[in-house]
Amino acid sequence: MQHHVLCILVLGVSSVRMSDPEQCNCEEKVPACMVIPGSNGLPGIPGSNGLPGRDGKEGPQGEKGEQGLRGMQGPPGKAGPPGLKGESGQKGDCGGKELELLKTQISDLQGELKALQLTASKTQKAILGYIFSNSTRVGGKLFVTNGDDGDYETSKATCNHFGGQVASPRNENENTAALKLSAKMGRKVFFGMNDQETEGIFKHLNGETMEYSNWAPKEPNGVEEDCIELYPDGKWNDISCNVARLIMCEF
Ligand SMILES: [Ca+2]
Ligand SMILES: [Ca+2]
CATH class of the missing domain: 1.10.287 (Helix Hairpins)
Incomplete structure (x- = not known):
């Protein structure tokens, strides 16, 4: 109590x-x-929560889920083994005939091209001969001068500009024609041949050696004279390329 x-x-x-x-x-x-509850009707104090119970039994299997999204493309696989060598094919008769036909056509075209070039060349010379009164025709060649003077390099540049080259006689007839035009103008002219590459060995502008020449006595005689001028008597003298001479071109 x-x-x-x-x-x-x-x-x-x-x-x-x-x-x-x-x-x-x-x-x-x-x-x-804690010893009081139940003895005299007085309300007891609530106890604390107990420990968690044991895990329950495994539940039934769930339903099958929806299909997932498609994954990213994987890296390329290794190369497979080489295939078997194929059998060689038969020679095509049709291809051979076409090739021959093409060759014939190309040959024909080349012939037509040459004919056109010849016609164009003749036309060009006819026009030049008409435009330039100071010209002389010899064989298939046309010598033309515009009346200007210039050193060798200027002569080359002027003639190249019009599609020709510095006058370069290859025989006596051409040399005589060049002399005729030179005499008409009353001035000496340069020729295209020179020995600038190898001293003493005169060559044409395209590198060909000279088969025709008409040197004056004791000429050529100049180590420093690598160009050719035409004397009034038709003979040639080697002279410095830096002097001024009448510009004469050939087409
Ligand atoms: Ca020389
Ligand atoms: Ca000389």
């Missing part, structure tokens, strides 16, 4: 202290009261 009274007092004091946050230590006194 004394024990019950003590507990009631203690509970009263505890409830008072619970309202005071600064002195809350009633938890330590609760176990002393």
